[in-house]
Amino acid sequence: MANKITFIGAGNMASAIIGGLIDSGVAPSTITATAPNDSELTSIKQRLGINTDTDNNAAVAEADVVVLAVKPQIMRNVCEALRDSVQRQQPLVISIAAGLDAGTIDQWLGGQNAMVRCMPNTPSLVGYGASGLYANANVSDAQRDVATQLMEAVGIVEWVEEEALLDAVTAVSGSAPAYFFLMFEAMEEAAVKLGLPAATARRLAIQTALGAATMAQQSDKDPATLKQNVMSPGGTTERAIQHMEEAQLRTTIADAMQACADRAQAMAKELSGS
Template identity: 45%
Template sequence: MTREMPANPESRIPNPGSITFIGGGNMARSLIGAMIKGGTPASTIAVAEPNQAVREQLAADFGVSVFADGVEAVGNAELIMLSVKPQVMRKVCESLAPVIAGRRPLIVSIAAGLRSEQIDRWLGGGFPIVRCMPNTPALIGAGATGMNANPAVSETGRAQAASILAAAGKMVWVDDEDLIDTVTGISGSGPAYFFLMIEALEDAGVAQGMPRETARTLAIQTCLGAARMASEDPEPPARLRERVTSPNGTTQAALDALNNGGLRELVASAVAAATQRGRDMSRELD
């Protein structure tokens, strides 16, 4: 079961207190920017980032506090956002464990593959943890995020986590954590599928004699327009497809070619592969 929340809610983060990002990469930067734009005071945000140039840029752009070390950054943070690569998550959690063991702040992870149970164990146990899977369009405020909360997360904690992620796009709660790996397969990895589709349309246009720049413009705008229509029209995508498909017309000929080539089976296989890879990463990094 999932529950959708709108993009860019008007309400601010409930009782923001202090929020620490462990890792200051692109996703963290996009979330920080969205939070500040939505009214969260920069004084409530700290970032731990080992790269000095990245630290300095974050401080200059947003006015947040920056630290080279996560242990120094967490202070009395009420919410800790783990935005580091899955491969270093265990080391990061084990370094933070002694510092936060006594108060157990809300933990939000955006690392692919890693389960809440693993993160909780590496932190010492007993933590409220929200596991999220955002995607790269969050960088422009158009992200899609799936979220799952473990039983220790309160309603206030859920609201805090949701407000941060919804500030960068749409988010949905997923009740079964196993489905977060499916979220990875659909939306986490999904932007790459559409970039590939744009590439393929562009190359197909060039093969028909069209200048590459013209084909690229048409392909990008077509994907953008179709996505907007699907988002704004209450009809399901299948109905929208039927509307633009005349019997024995050009669109029908193209769709027949795609179906004969096994498009649906290929998409299902791609999502299954990405989902399984997320599960494999969990085992490999434990």
């Protein structure tokens, strides 16, 4: 990736992506991260050996790629302050901020920018992320490749051709780590009631989820078939699955994901001021 990359914001997600890029062979000298104060940049500079700056405009001045990694609530102020620099430099702009659509950010940056909106998730922090990406009409094929490489540094990437589908991405992957954490929590509580120590139950549940995910990832069979392969007629697994089906688990999951997508849409309106 022969590009100069500037991260506006140096928080956990930016740090994870930068670390992944360096691990994949990107030279630290081509990466700059910014924050309002030097004290916020000391750790990332020492740990990763990248350039740092407290002046966003100076950091954007020679950037080929600008990654907006600040909180949605301050994005407008950050973008409007960067407008002239972005209009002069015309970099690829990638936003990893939740809830803000590409059109709104593009407008704050002066318009007609090559914009990619990304919906990552927290497993990106450990290199097992899943990110959904959307590109506006100003993004070239080469720039799409750059965005793909950047986010593949922390996991897998899936592109959507309609920005509205990022709400579905939010529901199936962006917010989904919490669904699995809830499952671990519930399984641990149930196992304790069955007599297991909490720590033992937690380790077993997490390892089982890791194993099941790995099997699903490596297998050419769909999840329904893998599930069926575990179930013996009249056995324990069949009884457990039957109970979940009777309790309308599928409906609960579908309703929760719809609520998540609906909230994503509402947040976009709130944050854009529309």
